[in-house]
Amino acid sequence: MARLILMFNKQVVKEYPLMKESVTIGRNEENTIHINNLAVSGYHARIDAAGNDFILTDLQSTNGTFINDKRVVSHKLSHGDNIIVGKHVILFVGTGAEAGEDKPAGPKTDLDRTMMLDTAKQKELLAKQKESTQVTEASGKIGVISFIEGADVGEVELKKKLTKIGKADTSEIRLSGLFMPATAATISRRPSGYVITTMGGKIKVNGEVLKDSVALKDFDTIEVGKVKFQFYQRETSEKQG
Amino acid sequence: MEIKSSGITDVGLKREGNEDSYSIEDSLGLYIVADGMGGHLAGEIASKISVEMINKVFRKWIDKDAGDKEIFGQPDSSLSRKGNFILGGIRLANRVIYELALEKEEYHGMGTTVVVLLVTPSLVIAANVGDSRIYMVRDGEIERLSRDHSIVAEQVEMGMMTKEEAENSPLRHVLTRNLGSSEEVDPEIFEIEPANNDRFILCSDGLTDLVTDTELLNMSENEPDPGALCSNLIDIVLKRGAHDNATIISVDLTDIHKPKNGIFKNLGFFIEDMIISVKRNIKKIIH
Numbered sequence: 313m314a315r316l317i318l319m320f321n322k323q324v325v326k327e328y329p330l331m332k333e334s335v336t337i338g339r340n341e342e343n344t345i346h347i348n349n350l351a352v353s354g355y356h357a358r359i360d361a362a363g364n365d366f367i368l369t370d371l372q373s374t375n376g377t378f379i380n381d382k383r384v385v386s387h388k389l390s391h392g393d394n395i396i397v398g399k400h401v402i403l404f405v406g407t408g409a410e411a412g413e414d415k416p417a418g419p420k421t422d423l424d425r426t427m428m429l430d431t432a433k434q435k436e437l438l439a440k441q442k443e444s445t446q447v448t449e450a451s452g453k454i455g456v457i458s459f460i461e462g463a464d465v466g467e468v469e470l471k472k473k474l475t476k477i478g479k480a481d482t483s484e485i486r487l488s489g490l491f492m493p494a495t496a497a498t499i500s501r502r503p504s505g506y507v508i509t510t511m512g513g514k515i516k517v518n519g520e521v522l523k524d525s526v527a528l529k530d531f532d533t534i535e536v537g538k539v540k541f542q543f544y545q546r547e548t549s550e551k552q553g
Numbered sequence: 554m555e556i557k558s559s560g561i562t563d564v565g566l567k568r569e570g571n572e573d574s575y576s577i578e579d580s581l582g583l584y585i586v587a588d589g590m591g592g593h594l595a596g597e598i599a600s601k602i603s604v605e606m607i608n609k610v611f612r613k614w615i616d617k618d619a620g621d622k623e624i625f626g627q628p629d630s631s632l633s634r635k636g637n638f639i640l641g642g643i644r645l646a647n648r649v650i651y652e653l654a655l656e657k658e659e660y661h662g663m664g665t666t667v668v669v670l671l672v673t674p675s676l677v678i679a680a681n682v683g684d685s686r687i688y689m690v691r692d693g694e695i696e697r698l699s700r701d702h703s704i705v706a707e708q709v710e711m712g713m714m715t716k717e718e719a720e721n722s723p724l725r726h727v728l729t730r731n732l733g734s735s736e737e738v739d740p741e742i743f744e745i746e747p748a749n750n751d752r753f754i755l756c757s758d759g760l761t762d763l764v765t766d767t768e769l770l771n772m773s774e775n776e777p778d779p780g781a782l783c784s785n786l787i788d789i790v791l792k793r794g795a796h797d798n799a800t801i802i803s804v805d806l807t808d809i810h811k812p813k814n815g816i817f818k819n820l821g822f823f824i825e826d827m828i829i830s831v832k833r834n835i836k837k838i839i840h
Contacts, residue, residue, distance in 0.1 A: 317704065322729045324707045403704070405724065424567075424796045426590050426684070426726045426758065428664050428734045429704070472631050474676070474744040491821035500745040503700050509746055514822045524692065524748070538829045 314366060316359070316395075317403040318345060322429070325400075330366060335359045337397055338371075351375055351398025359389070366404070368395060394429070403429065454548040455499070455506045455528070462539035463487060470506065475499045477536055478513065489537040496536050499528070499543075506543070508534065554674040554747070554809050556582065559780035560802040563787050565759060565795035572596035573757050573800040574604045582672040583611055586800050588685050588757040590731070591654075591663030599650050599665040603732050606649055607642035607669060614638045629742075636744055639669050639680050643732070643740045647682075650733035664733035667740075668699055668755050670802075672747060674809055679753075680742040683731045686761055688769060689745075690752040695770035698753070700741045702730035726758070751806045752779070759799030763790050779803035 314330040328335065328345060335344040338356040347356075353373035360367050366389045370377040378396035379387050389395075391406035455470035468485055475484045480494035487496070496513025499506055508517065509525035516535040517526055528534075530544045556579050564571040572589035574597070587603045589596030614624055615638065621628045624641035625648075632640060646667070654660045666683025679687045679698035684706070687698040700706070704727045705719035719725060732738060752773060764772075764786065772789075776782040783801045790799045 317724075319704075319729075322702075324704055324711065324713070324729075327708070327713065403727075424726065424762075426588065426666070426728060426797075428590065428662075428728050428731045472744075473636065473742065474633070474746065489825070491818065491825050498746050500743070502743055502745065503697050503741075507745075509748075511746065514825075537825055538832075 314407055315405045316345065317405065318347070319401045319403060319429075320399065330359065330404075331361075333361070336371075337395075337402070338373075345402065347397065347400050349398050349400065352400070356397050357395070362388075365389070373397075392427075401429075452548055453545040455501065455543060455545050457485070457499075457534070457541045457543050460533070460540045460542060462537070463541075470499060470501065473501050476511075478511070487536060487539050489539070492537050497522075506545075508543075513537070554672075555807045556672065557779055557805040557807070558584065558803065559778075559783050560584075560800070561783040561787055562798065562800040563759075563790065563795065565798050566791065567794075567796045568798055570594070570597060571798045572600055573759070573798040574600035575755075575800050575802055576604045576608055577802060578608060578612075581608075581612060581615065583608065584670040584672075584753075584755055584802050584804055585667065586685050586755045586757055586802060587665045587667045587732075588683065588759075588798070588800070589663070589665040591660070591733075593659060595654075595660045595663035596665070598660065599654075599663040599733050600667075602650055602653070603643075603646040603665050603667045606646040607639070607667070610642045610645055611638050611671075614641070632742060633676060633678070633744060635671060635673070635676065636678050636680075636742055639671060639678055640740060640742060643667060643669065643680060643682060644738060647732040647738040648736065651736055654733050664731040666728070666731055666757070670698075670753055670755055670804065672753070672804060672806060674747065677745050677747045677751070677753070678742065679745075680740050682738055682740045683728050684726075684761075685755070685757045688754040688756075688766070690754065690770060690773045691748060691750070693770075693774065695766055695773070697766075698743050698745070702741070703728050747806055747809050749807060749809050753804040753806075754782075755800075755802040755804075757798065757800045759795070759797035760786060760790055760801055762797065763793040763795075773803075779805050 316328045316330055318325045336358045337345040338354050339352045340354040355371045356373040357370050357377045368387045368389055370385050376383045380394050389404045393404040395402040456467055458467045459465045472484055476495050477485045477497045478495040479492040493512045495511045497510050497515050499508050506528040507525050508528055510522045513536055515522040518532055528543045532543045534541055558577055560575050560577050562573050575586045577584055585604045587600035589600030625645040626641055628637045654663050666685040668685040668687050669680040670687055671678040681699035684701045684703050689696045689698050704724045705722045708714040709719050782803050786801050
């Protein structure tokens with residue numbers, strides 16, 4: 313079965329199966345693929361099944377519909393086509409068999425071969441298009457530590473990939489104390505989440521002495537000497553790298 | 554800190570050429586694997602450029618202790634200085650490949666993934682673009698220090714697809730980011746603290762398509778020598794059909810000096826604990 317994959321900012325937003333009936337794309341909520349962005353017209357484009365093929369038609373939209381790098385009025389979709397509507401990209405995925413039949417002259421689709429989603433031309437096109445004021449951007453989460461006792465710091469966002477906690481001037485979180493090591497512990501942001509590691513300080517996580525390192529969960533309490541704080545994650549509007 | 558490293562690349566059984574490139578620089582602690590894509594020789598050229606360019610500029614910036622203004626692109630404040638050298642190197646390699654692909658027709662559409670590992674006694678930096686990976690094996694566990702930039706990986710992260718569906722999806726090799734396809738690139742970079750007996754494995758998807766994370770961990774745990782591990786892994790890949798080029802680097806760290814807690818320090822911790830509990834009790838009495 314053919315599918316459409318809606319993407320924004322190189323991130324997948326949603327996937328739609330493409331059946332025999334028509335699919336419409338636009339800002340109005342009645343559309344099958346509803347894109348709430350000012351660069352998209354109310355009823356922007358539609359896709360109709362024609363035999364084994366799918367035909368895309370631009371519905372006289374303000375900013376136009378592009379296939380890969382070309383502005384189109386009507387276009388027969390091939391496997392791998394990037395349909396560009398405003399700032400969004402919709403990837404057309406034909407079924408394996410169709411992909412081969414659609415392009416008899418082109419190279420055979422090899423599913424084992426790595427290929428790149430075509431976004432280079434898209435960027436150039438977007439630069440030419442007028443800036444939309446409304447951008448719904450995917451937001452990420454950022455770790456925060458909130459001091460409970462022993463230090464008058466309030467809350468600190470873990471903005472660094474690696475946060476050092478200790479007495480040294482180079483620490484992101486500087487703590488004083490008679491037996492506080494230069495670096496008592498570090499908190500690193502990893503693909504799986506935040507991890508705290510002891511670097512020679514006596515650290516307790518939820519009352520247990522930390523032997524090496526442990527993944528942090530929301531509302532874990534951490535003690536470093538006399539200082540006690542809590543870890544949690546909150547939504548951030550900043551784009552995560 | 555002692556480093557023992559080894560690397561290997563194999564064309565596999567189905568491909569005519571090897572589009573992977575890699576480099577090992579123990580003196581810098583810098584390790585790179587790149588998996589090129591694009592017709593004719595373009596993929597090979599893209600991966601080679603990325604490896605050479607990142608090595609070259611990283612060494613240059615280290616040698617002159619480059620400031621924020623001397624590196625390529627806007628520095629990222631969430632990263633260390635060396636992290637920014639790697640970020641700048643990847644961005645520069647991307648720009649070079651991108652310009653070359655625009656300029657010459659035969660290079661049109663070329664691109665590459667890249668994974669970069671830097672190890673120093675105080676910091677380990679892992680960076681990636683695309684679906685090549687960096688694994689860390691520590692205390693009997695395996696952890697990815699890279700994030701795949703592919704449509705299926707993103708769908709799995711968003712909970713729209715299971716890992717099993719992703720492995721069988723026809724889209725499993727469609728990347729959302731690589732070097733060469735756009736003017737700017739946004740690499741994934743992680744910084745962590747090293748520990749004794751850490752092992753890092755860098756690889757292209759020629760390995761990870763055929764060997765699971767758990768298998769990788771088991772094989773790593775049973776083979777202390779990084780060179781033997783690399784060749785054992787290639788043997789498995791070849792046995793399972795080797796439909797793609799495969800490249801593997803293994804980097805082992807030992808003799809990292811972490812401050813040890815002596816008897817006086819432990820006594821100090823004990824006294825501190827007592828003081829804290831006395832203070833807390835006084836507070837309770839007052840309130």
